Every structure is written in C-alpha cells, then in structure tokens.
Amino acid sequence: MSTVLHHIPGARSFRILWLLQEMQITPTVKTYKIQDGSLRHPDFMAKSPAGRIPALEIDGEVIYESGAITEYLCETRPEFGLGRAPGDPERIAFLEMMHYSETIAHLIAGLNLQWIFLRNPADRSETVCKLEARRLQASLVPIEELLGRQDHMLASGFSAADTMVGFSLTASQRYVRFDRFPKILAYLDRMTARPAHALATALDGESNVFDKDFYEVEA
Amino acid sequence: MITLHHCPQTRSMRVLWLLEELEVDFQVVPYPFDKSLRAPSFLSLSPAGRVPALEMYGETYFESIAIMQILCERFPERGLGREPRDLDRPDWLVWLNFAETITQHSVALTQQHVALYDDSMRSRTVMKLEAARLEKCYAAIENRLSTPVENRDHLLTSGFSAADIAVGQAVYLARFFAKTDEYPELSAWYDRITDRPAFRKALPPKEAGVYSRDFYPAWDE
Numbered sequence: 001m002s003t004v005l006h007h008i009p010g011a012r013s014f015r016i017l018w019l020l021q022e023m024q025i026t027p028t029v030k031t032y033k034i035q036d037g038s039l040r041h042p043d044f045m046a047k048s049p050a051g052r053i054p055a056l057e058i059d060g061e062v063i064y065e066s067g068a069i070t071e072y073l074c075e076t077r078p079e080f081g082l083g084r085a086p087g088d089p090e091r092i093a094f095l096e097m098m099h100y101s102e103t104i105a106h107l108i109a110g111l112n113l114q115w116i117f118l119r120n121p122a123d124r125s126e127t128v129c130k131l132e133a134r135r136l137q138a139s140l141v142p143i144e145e146l147l148g149r150q151d152h153m154l155a156s157g158f159s160a161a162d163t164m165v166g167f168s169l170t171a172s173q174r175y176v177r178f179d180r181f182p183k184i185l186a187y188l189d190r191m192t193a194r195p196a197h198a199l200a201t202a203l204d205g206e207s208n209v210f211d212k213d214f215y216e217v218e219a
Numbered sequence: 220m221i222t223l224h225h226c227p228q229t230r231s232m233r234v235l236w237l238l239e240e241l242e243v244d245f246q247v248v249p250y251p252f253d254k255s256l257r258a259p260s261f262l263s264l265s266p267a268g269r270v271p272a273l274e275m276y277g278e279t280y281f282e283s284i285a286i287m288q289i290l291c292e293r294f295p296e297r298g299l300g301r302e303p304r305d306l307d308r309p310d311w312l313v314w315l316n317f318a319e320t321i322t323q324h325s326v327a328l329t330q331q332h333v334a335l336y337d338d339s340m341r342s343r344t345v346m347k348l349e350a351a352r353l354e355k356c357y358a359a360i361e362n363r364l365s366t367p368v369e370n371r372d373h374l375l376t377s378g379f380s381a382a383d384i385a386v387g388q389a390v391y392l393a394r395f396f397a398k399t400d401e402y403p404e405l406s407a408w409y410d411r412i413t414d415r416p417a418f419r420k421a422l423p424p425k426e427a428g429v430y431s432r433d434f435y436p437a438w439d440e
Contacts, residue, residue: 114345125341
C-alpha cells in the first residue's frame with residue numbers, strides 16, 4: 001500500500017515529511033498550492049475535510065492534523081523510538097512540546113495572514129503585525145531557555161517533538177530576528193545536519209507562498 | 220490534589236469540562252483575562268503565560284490538549300480517551316488536534332473584536348476571512364457527523380469522548396463569531412453535548428469571561 005503525503009512546500013506538512021524520513025519512509029508527495037484552489041477540490045476535501053495540509057494516507061487510513069499524524073506514526077512505529085508512550089517518564093514533556101509547537105505555529109499563521117494572504121496591503125494592520133511578532137518572539141523564550149539545559153526538546157535526545165517544534169522554529173525566522181536566540185540557532189544547525197532533514201528538504205520543493213525571507217513593519 | 224488555573228471562556232474551559240466529566244476532586248484558581256498571566260508566579264506554571272495550567276499531585280502541566288491527553292491517560296476508567304491501537308485512536312487524535320485548528324481563528328477574532336482597543340487596528344477583511352475559516356471548520360464537523368448509513372451522535376463511532384469536549388468547546392468559542400444555523404448535524408450534536416451537566420458546570424459565572432455579547436458579526440464594508 002502506498003504512502004501519500006498531501007503537501008505544501010514549507011508548510012506544516014514538512015514536519016511529516018521529515019518524520020517519515022527519520023522512519024526511512026519515502027512517501028509519494030502530492031503538492032498543492034493555496035492560491036489555486038486545489039485544496040478545495042472535492043478529492044482533497046474527502047481526505048482532509050477542512051481542506052488543510054497535511055493529510056497522510058498510510059496503513060489504509062487517511063489522517064490529517066500534523067500533531068495527530070505525528071502521534072499516530074510514533075505509536076504505530078515504536079521501533080524508531082521517536083515517540084514517548086503512555087507511562088514513559090518523558091510522556092508529559094513529549095505531549096507538552098507536541099502541542100506547544102502549535103502554539104508557536106498559530107502565531108506564525110496569524111502573521112502569514114497579515115503579510116501574505118491579505119490581497120490588499122491596506123487591510124494589513126501594523127499594530128497587529130508588531131503585536132503578533134512580539135508574541136511570537138516571546139513564545140520562543142522558553143525554548144531558548146530549554147536549550148540552555150539540553151540539546152533537544154526532550155532531555156533524552158532526538159524525538160518527534162523535534163520534528164514538530166523544529167519546523168515552527170524554522171518558520172519563525174520569517175518574522176523574528178534570531179540574534180537573541182543563539183541556542184535555538186545552534187539547535188537548528190544540528191537539526192538541519194540530520195540526514196533525514198536533508199532528504200526531506202530535497203523532497204519539500206520551493207515555497208510557492210513566500211516572496212521574502214523576512215517580514216517586518218518598517219520603522 | 221488537582222488544581223486548574225483557569226480563565227472563564229478560554230481554552231482552560233475545555234479542561235474544566237473534562238475534569239467535571241471525570242468526576243475527580245479538583246479546585247479552580249480563577250484569573251482575569253489580563254496581564255496577570257504574565258506574572259513570574261504564573262509563568263513558572265505555564266512558560267508562555269497561557270491558561271490552562273494544571274497542577275496534579277505536585278507536577279505542573281501546560282497546553283490544553285496535552286493536559287486533556289494526560290488526564291485521559293491518568294483516569295482511563297471514564298472511557299474518554301482512546302488508547303493506542305484502539306480502532307478509534309487515529310480519529311481521536313485528529314479531532315483533539317482539530318480543536319486547536321478551530322480555536323486559532325476564534326483567538327484571532329477575539330483579538331479583532333474584543334482585545335484591540337482602537338478601531339484603526341481592526342480590519343473588516345480579517346474579520347470576514349477568519350469567520351469564513353470557522354465556517355469551513357463547521358463544514359468539516361458537519362461532514363464528519365453525516366454518514367451515508369447512519370449519522371453519528373458523536374465525533375467518534377464509538378461514542379462520546381474527550382474529542383467531543385475539545386471540539387465542542389472550540390465550537391462554543393467559535394459561535395461568538397460564526398453562526399451554526401446552516402449546519403443541522405453540527406447543531407444537533409452541539410445541543411446534545413452541551414446538555415451534559417459537566418458542560419454546564421464549566422460555563423462562566425455571570426458577568427465573568429472574555430465576551431460581553433452573544434455574537435460579534437464581522438463589520439460591514
């Protein structure tokens with residue numbers, strides 16, 4: 001049975017692409033574009049009813065929501081040691097970081113809306129852009145502190161908490177200057193040095209959404 | 220002892236509802252929806268300064284959906300979780316996570332309608348766009364509850380679960396910004412689950428909470 005990842009380059013589905021590579025699974029990648037309405041196509045809506053990326057076809061199931069897919073993959077493939085099962089001493093930290101990655105990602109999504117998806121720039125609010133960039137920056141402070149104590153999101157080493165949070169950190173770089181987060185930068189260097197990350201990046205493709213590396217309100 | 224750090228009408232309400240369903244002993248520490256969540260004493264409980272935080276037998280937990288998973292694993296006898304390898308496990312995970320996909324739009328709309336203090340910061344376009352996104356989420360729920368054979372009473376085929384609590388509470392927040400009238404199965408499901416005594420106990424006390432109105436329509440062009 002083939003494994004199919006429904007994907008947008010540089011979107012949350014990168015988390016799944018990366019995790020699958022860590023598990024030595026290379027999916028068929030079906031790439032979508034937000035702007036062309038392909039996410040609203042009935043074939044895709046049947047797989048991801050809210051028309052969201054990612055959706056993963058695997059083991060005869062169709063699963064969506066990157067956090068749900070990640071937990072499912074870890075639970076069904078425990079041999080890779082990337083999850084922390086109920087009862088594991090790191091179970092709590094694993095779940096907290098899984099979901100904290102979405103707290104960060106939602107702040108990024110709010111900024112994406114302001115900077116990218118409002119067709120008329122006059123609709124953009126400088127106040128909201130500044131406020132949300134500040135909140136995004138504040139959400140990274142606990143991660144910087146965590147990385148002062150340990151090398152990965154979990155003290156015991158690399159896990160799917162890294163594929164979840166790692167993506168959020170990479171995407172944050174579009175809106176937050178990272179010079180004040182040296183530990184996160186070093187961490188991201190370690191993550192991108194992983195062979196599975198390089199393989200996932202090769203499959204990811206060019207972003208069809210972002211036209212700049214950094215977005216900020218001009219002073 | 221279990222202690223929930225809570226703001227009425229926020230994400231912590233879903234943990235409050237779950238605790239009521241679990242029928243465990245707990246206490247609630249209420250917070251106003253303001254800067255008190257940035258105080259160092261609260262940041263030590265929840266590093267991003269967000270409710271909920273939960274203290275349970277000397278440990279502290281944050282992130283509402285993580286807390287819900289932890290509580291379902293800790294108190295399995297009420298059957299609100301679905302364990303790994305359960306037939307409904309993938310869907311349980313999907314819907315629990317989907318609650319946050321819905322809520323991010325309600326949070327953006329709360330910022331637009333309630334939190335921003337100057338009209339010039341608000342945007343009609345953002346209001347309309349985010350409300351439309353909520354409706355797309357409603358359509359996904361409607362679709363889930365409607366099946367060709369027999370409509371589902373709950374999000375999972377196997378019956379009421381923490382997924383209904385998480386998504387139900389997300390819809391409770393969403394209804395301040397997007398009406399559910401055109402989604403009959405969603406409306407029937409919402410009435411069903413909010414008729415539960417545990418939900419009613421999680422409702423805000425009078426005059427407390429984030430929202431002073433029942434509905435915040437997107438502004439006209």
